[in-house]
Amino acid sequence: MRIIVIGAGKVGYALAEHLIAEEHDVIVIDKDDDVISRCSGSLDALCLKGNGANAKILLEAGVEKANIVIASTENDETNMLACLISKRLGAQYTIARIRDPEFNESQMLLQNELGIDVAINPERATALEISRLLRYPFAGSIESFAKGQVEMVEFKAAQQDPFVGIPIKIISSEVPSMPRVLYAVIERNNQVIIPDGDFIIQAGDRVFVSADMLKITDYFRFLGRNRQKIRSVMVLGGGRISYYLSRLIIPMGIHVTLFEINPEKARTLSELLPKVDVILGDGTDEDLIEEQGLSQMDAFISLSNRDEENLISGMHASRCGVPKVIVKNSRMSHLDILSDLGLDSVISPQFITCSTILRYVRARENSNGTKIERLYRLVDGKAEAMEFIAMKGDAYIGIPLKDLVIRQGMLVAVIVRQGKVIVPFGNDHIEAGDHVVIIACESGVSDLNEVIYR
Amino acid sequence: MNRKLIIRILGAILCIEAAAMIPSLVISFIHRDGDTAALALSLAACAFLGCPMLCFVKTDKNVHLRLKEGFIITALGWILLSLFGALPFLFSGVLPRFEDAFFEAVSGFTTTGASVVTEFEGFPRGVMFWRASTHWVGGMGVLVLTLALLPKLTGRSAHLVKAESPGPSLSKLVPKTGATAKILYTIYFALTLAEFVTLMLLGLNPYDAAIHAMATAGTGGFSNYGASVAAFSSVPVEMAVAFFMFLFGINFALYYRFFIGEHFKAFFKDEEFRWYLAIAVSAILAVSLINLSFYQGDFWTSLRYSVFTICSTMSTTGFVVLDYSVWPAASLMIVVLIMFVGSCAGSTAGGIKVIRINMIAKLSRRNIRATGQPKKMEVIRIDGKAVEEGILSQVAQFALMYVALWLLGAFIMSFDGRYDLLTHLTASLTCISNVGPGLGAVGPAYNFAGYGILAKVTGAFLMLFGRLELLPMFILFTRSAWHKY
Numbered sequence: 001m002r003i004i005v006i007g008a009g010k011v012g013y014a015l016a017e018h019l020i021a022e023e024h025d026v027i028v029i030d031k032d033d034d035v036i037s038r039c040s041g042s043l044d045a046l047c048l049k050g051n052g053a054n055a056k057i058l059l060e061a062g063v064e065k066a067n068i069v070i071a072s073t074e075n076d077e078t079n080m081l082a083c084l085i086s087k088r089l090g091a092q093y094t095i096a097r098i099r100d101p102e103f104n105e106s107q108m109l110l111q112n113e114l115g116i117d118v119a120i121n122p123e124r125a126t127a128l129e130i131s132r133l134l135r136y137p138f139a140g141s142i143e144s145f146a147k148g149q150v151e152m153v154e155f156k157a158a159q160q161d162p163f164v165g166i167p168i169k170i171i172s173s174e175v176p177s178m179p180r181v182l183y184a185v186i187e188r189n190n191q192v193i194i195p196d197g198d199f200i201i202q203a204g205d206r207v208f209v210s211a212d213m214l215k216i217t218d219y220f221r222f223l224g225r226n227r228q229k230i231r232s233v234m235v236l237g238g239g240r241i242s243y244y245l246s247r248l249i250i251p252m253g254i255h256v257t258l259f260e261i262n263p264e265k266a267r268t269l270s271e272l273l274p275k276v277d278v279i280l281g282d283g284t285d286e287d288l289i290e291e292q293g294l295s296q297m298d299a300f301i302s303l304s305n306r307d308e309e310n311l312i313s314g315m316h317a318s319r320c321g322v323p324k325v326i327v328k329n330s331r332m333s334h335l336d337i338l339s340d341l342g343l344d345s346v347i348s349p350q351f352i353t354c355s356t357i358l359r360y361v362r363a364r365e366n367s368n369g370t371k372i373e374r375l376y377r378l379v380d381g382k383a384e385a386m387e388f389i390a391m392k393g394d395a396y397i398g399i400p401l402k403d404l405v406i407r408q409g410m411l412v413a414v415i416v417r418q419g420k421v422i423v424p425f426g427n428d429h430i431e432a433g434d435h436v437v438i439i440a441c442e443s444g445v446s447d448l449n450e451v452i453y454r
Numbered sequence: 455m456n457r458k459l460i461i462r463i464l465g466a467i468l469c470i471e472a473a474a475m476i477p478s479l480v481i482s483f484i485h486r487d488g489d490t491a492a493l494a495l496s497l498a499a500c501a502f503l504g505c506p507m508l509c510f511v512k513t514d515k516n517v518h519l520r521l522k523e524g525f526i527i528t529a530l531g532w533i534l535l536s537l538f539g540a541l542p543f544l545f546s547g548v549l550p551r552f553e554d555a556f557f558e559a560v561s562g563f564t565t566t567g568a569s570v571v572t573e574f575e576g577f578p579r580g581v582m583f584w585r586a587s588t589h590w591v592g593g594m595g596v597l598v599l600t601l602a603l604l605p606k607l608t609g610r611s612a613h614l615v616k617a618e619s620p621g622p623s624l625s626k627l628v629p630k631t632g633a634t635a636k637i638l639y640t641i642y643f644a645l646t647l648a649e650f651v652t653l654m655l656l657g658l659n660p661y662d663a664a665i666h667a668m669a670t671a672g673t674g675g676f677s678n679y680g681a682s683v684a685a686f687s688s689v690p691v692e693m694a695v696a697f698f699m700f701l702f703g704i705n706f707a708l709y710y711r712f713f714i715g716e717h718f719k720a721f722f723k724d725e726e727f728r729w730y731l732a733i734a735v736s737a738i739l740a741v742s743l744i745n746l747s748f749y750q751g752d753f754w755t756s757l758r759y760s761v762f763t764i765c766s767t768m769s770t771t772g773f774v775v776l777d778y779s780v781w782p783a784a785s786l787m788i789v790v791l792i793m794f795v796g797s798c799a800g801s802t803a804g805g806i807k808v809i810r811i812n813m814i815a816k817l818s819r820r821n822i823r824a825t826g827q828p829k830k831m832e833v834i835r836i837d838g839k840a841v842e843e844g845i846l847s848q849v850a851q852f853a854l855m856y857v858a859l860w861l862l863g864a865f866i867m868s869f870d871g872r873y874d875l876l877t878h879l880t881a882s883l884t885c886i887s888n889v890g891p892g893l894g895a896v897g898p899a900y901n902f903a904g905y906g907i908l909a910k911v912t913g914a915f916l917m918l919f920g921r922l923e924l925l926p927m928f929i930l931f932t933r934s935a936w937h938k939y
Contacts, residue, residue: 041612
């Protein structure tokens with residue numbers, strides 16, 4: 001596809017890099033000379049200097065032939081204008097990064113009137129991600145598919161877990177009371193494995209299990225993980241993410257203590273969020289946060305604007321015994337190093353924005369061409385989940401899965417039949433019209449018939 | 455330094471060179487001039503060294519080519535290409551001395567067209583065809599060809615094209631570098647074919663037409679006749695060749711824009727093309743008027759020779775239809791100045807390039823104005839767009855280095871002792887600008903055969919410096935280029 005990326009900041013650059021790796025024709029527009037010369041050296045893309053909201057530059061970039069225009073400059077107005085102009089000039093699909101909460105309130109109107117097909121708010125997306133992590137505090141990451149009906153949760157297997165040390169296919173007969181979930185992906189020593197029935201999970205493996213929301217909750221209750229339910233959270237920094245996060249988690253019955261150093265901001269926050277304890281002060285001050293009961297907190301979330309501060313505070317909280325520590329890191333590189341530091345969850349708004357946009361792009365791509373309905377990247381892109389629709393007349397229809405051949409290194413993760421989620425086992429079968437989620441290490445499959453056959 | 459990747463890309467270059475020898479080998483089969491063994495041996499040498507380098511060296515997919523490595527590959531690749539390109543001359547015995555064969559190969563690949571061949575009678579036709587093929591391969595660039603054929607060879611391939619393509623900044627036609635390379639070669643091939651057909655229609659035999667079409671396309675200038683294009687003694691052939699020489703001096707991006715629907719607007723919208731046309735037309739008119747008395751007032755004869763000579767020199771091809779060294783000094787001065795200018799960026803020609811001359815002219819005008827109004831901010835524009843100050847200073851430095859290297863080359867050549875100053879100065883200039891003929895003892899009627907080994911090697915390196923626009927070659931001589939990191 002021909003994709004125009006406007007603004008090559010952290011998000012724009014990473015997006016362009018990913019899109020090029022996926023063989024798209026990418027055109028980058030940025031107004032900064034240095035950015036453009038860096039991009040033209042390291043990206044296999046056409047790099048143009050200019051304002052992305054300028055029709056002349058957009059025409060030079062061939063906007064009339066563009067399949068997707070992604071506006072990711074730091075300026076909301078520029079992004080909206082760029083999308084509006086692109087759409088009028090003939091671009092098929094536009095994605096804008098819009099972060100101002102004021103604009104969010106009139107989002108629907110803006111989207112309809114300005115021709116923006118998708119508006120991404122990085123701060124809100126980040127807050128959503130954090131709130132999901134708080135819901136499953138033991139989880140490293142949570143992914144949802146099939147319109148949110150199915151969830152895939154990553155956690156670390158412990159020695160006392162009943163499924164450790166036995167082959168996957170006999171888990172349900174050995175431990176019949178445990179809710180049945182699908183062991184979709186195992187990550188061991190940075191290697192991603194799609195397990196088959198004979199695979200034995202060991203303690204320390206990162207396990208990705210998937211099932212519908214209810215079953216997942218039951219499963220973790222059975223494992224005894226959900227005892228660490230989060231009731232109190234300390235948040236450092238009173239930015240937009242903190243605001244969105246507070247609004248999301250207060251209804252979940254979580255108490256929020258928020259530190260903000262700027263008096264005016266602190267005042268506004270306490271005005272907007274009456275249930276939050278807003279503390280005026282420096283969140284990196286050890287005495288102050290201890291005074292507010294840091295070591296009794298269930299979670300500590302560091303969301304200041306400085307990465308270094310976030311990391312140090314996070315490590316400090318971790319050492320004080322806070323069970324769940326989440327820190328924000330705006331650099332997208334070095335994420336793997338950070339997980340070595342003992343911080344369970346490092347989130348980067350840029351990464352989240354980038355992967356959200358990529359998901360839309362892939363969905364868009366799949367709607368023309370292959371039969372994949374949707375595509376998700378798992379485990380930092382080392383595995384993929386593909387959502388297909390089973391077609392009438394395909395060879396696998398109606399036959400129990402145990403009688404079919406499933407391609408090596410792939411797994412039928414979920415079948416969604418008329419809104420009902422089935423975690424498939426040997427006796428289940430696929431019917432025409434089912435949404436089937438396949439998990440695979442390799443990409444490059446474009447048809448369900450290539451995955452399952454007789 | 456990423457040695458494995460460098461080795462692989464150099465291997466790819468050798469494989470392409472081996473493939474490029476196939477047509478010459480076929481021709482030698484047909485004509486049986488006794489050069490089949492020499493060509494087969496050279497082809498085998500390239501293939502046996504190149505294929506293992508390309509196929510058996512494993513490179514990590516995640517390792518990117520660095521800018522420095524792009525330059526080093528370009529410089530080393532061109533030297534390697536010339537060393538192996540010299541083999542057919544050496545093995546067939548037409549140029550038994552290594553420095554002669556190397557000079558001829560470098561002159562071919564850099565599309566200079568300066569030769570050391572003195573005897574054209576009985577020159578084996580397969581090797582002669584190879585001599586012209588080197589122009590075609592070198593014209594658009596062997597790394598560009600590598601990327602057109604193997605776009606997945608390396609990430610960040612823009613570094614390679616940047617190092618090889620002439621001009622102050624790289625202009626891509628489409629987002630992907632590999633696809634850009636393919637489009638460039640398609641245009642290049644189509645134009646070459648057009649000239650081949652035109653020359654055939656004008657009565658040349660297929661062999662002569664192919665050799666002259668390839669030599670024009672690369673703006674090289676190797677002919678299979680000692681008298682060059684004059685051997686056909688046909689005005690239509692001369693004018694056709696002159697026209698195509700002019701065409702190959704134009705930025706190929708303009709042809710692309712022409713074909714995607716901008717038509718002739720693409721050319722006249724481009725400032726560099728307008729300057730190129732203006733310089734060419736005014737030089738032609740000036741020379742034909744200056745030469746009017748030399749040709750006893752025969753304007754048409756004067757114009758005919760002037761058109762061919764200026765097109766040939768400006769496109770840095772170096773075909774000749776007459777010994778113009780007997781022209782009045784003012785005409786010769788124009789020819790020498792045109793040698794400096796060369797043609798457009800993004801073409802197959804050499805020289806400083808019209809776009810740089812354009813920028814330098816505007817820069818000088820700004821500097822002159824600034825003496826009176828030092829506080830005035832003035833942006834330099836090309837095609838109505840502001841040019842980055844960084845590029846302007848690079849261009850100015852490039853011109854300075856170009857002149858310095860030209861003088862240094864002449865200085866080293868002058869130790870040869872055989873010829874006069876004019877010869878050394880123009881020999882050095884014709885090498886660095888990739889033109890071909892100079893003046894004096896290397897004039898249109900003579901060639902470099904009379905020079906000694908020192909001058910020939912100097913000339914060969916000047917050609918490489920000129921073709922790769924100085925920096926990739928200079929970087930080879932810096933210590934940091936060879937650091938491990």
